[in-house]
Amino acid sequence: MSEALVEPIRDASRRLVRELGFMKPVLAGTGMPPSAVHALIEIGAGRAATGGELADILHLDKSSVSRMLRKLVAAGVLSEGSSAADGRAKPLSLTPTGRETLAAIDAFARVQVKAALATLPPEAASVIHRGLATYAQALAAPAPRPEIRILPGYRPGVVGRCAELHATYYARTVGFGAAFEAKVAGGMAEFVQRLASPRNRLWSALDGETIVGTVAIDGEDLGGNVAHLRWFIVADGYRGSGIGRKLLAEAVAFCDAQAFAEIRLWTLAGLEAARQLYLAQGFALAEEWLGDQWGKPIAEQRYVRVA
Helix, strand or coil, rough: CCCCHHHHHHHHHHHHHHCHHHHCCCCCCCCCCHHHHHHHHHHHCCCCCCCHHHHHCCCCHHHHHHHHHHHHHHHCCCCEEECCCCCCCCCEEEEEHHHHHHHHHHHHHHHHHHHCCCCCCCCCHHHHHHHHHHHHHHHCCCCCCCCCCEEEEECCHHHHHHHHHHHHHHHHHHHCCHHHHHHHHHHHHHHCCCCCCCCEEEEEEEECCEEEEEECCCCCCCCEEEEEEEEEEEECCCCCCHHHHHHHHHHHHHHHHCCCCCCEEEECCCCCCHHHHHHHCCCCEEEEECCCCCCCCCEEEEEEEEE
């Protein structure tokens, strides 16, 4: 990378933002702010059907998107439907007024682009397209992270961090509260005192010194040469990066080395990413039932991997 080009690229980016009108309170002659204009474009193109998807695409927090959508619905440019699969989801669509508004936005933008390109040689259009597309893709790429280390054994803070990761994730996904967090913390606190046993093992995924994932094999609590896979969790922002797969592989390899007859784990129905990891490691669904131990009825599952 040429360091000399960093400041010119920054300067060109600022001028681009200003010339496109993003410093103004409204965009594309619509009377709407830039975020609302972009929302209509993404919904009209079929790239976003819900507020959550829109928040991800626009890089806005969900509360801001929710407020914006309420205004657009009230203005008659958007309508909210209902989903039979998820009662909380409200599929978004353009109303006739919304389609007219989007057509005006598209017309405004095309005129703007054509006017700029008219001042340049014909071959410049493809050069600009490739350059802008490549730069946008590079900006969207995740920043490189240090390699995540998977290390066995107790680490200071692992009990609290494991409980925090579980509580945060399950509060958001299924509405679990204090009872769940307390049970995770209590179980983990009891388990780490038994790590001296060669049949028990705990692994932490570390980004630097920050714990971003955990998994444990409890080789004692179920008895009968059966291993219990417990506290498998990966932090927000790290899922999909392969950390869960590596943690699970470490746990299964340990069980094989210890010659456990089988491995069992308990989980909740609907956690599709975790289910795929279990299946890839040879686990099979053995049982499913409606439980209420967490203060609300929820489908629980037991998976088994036989040696």
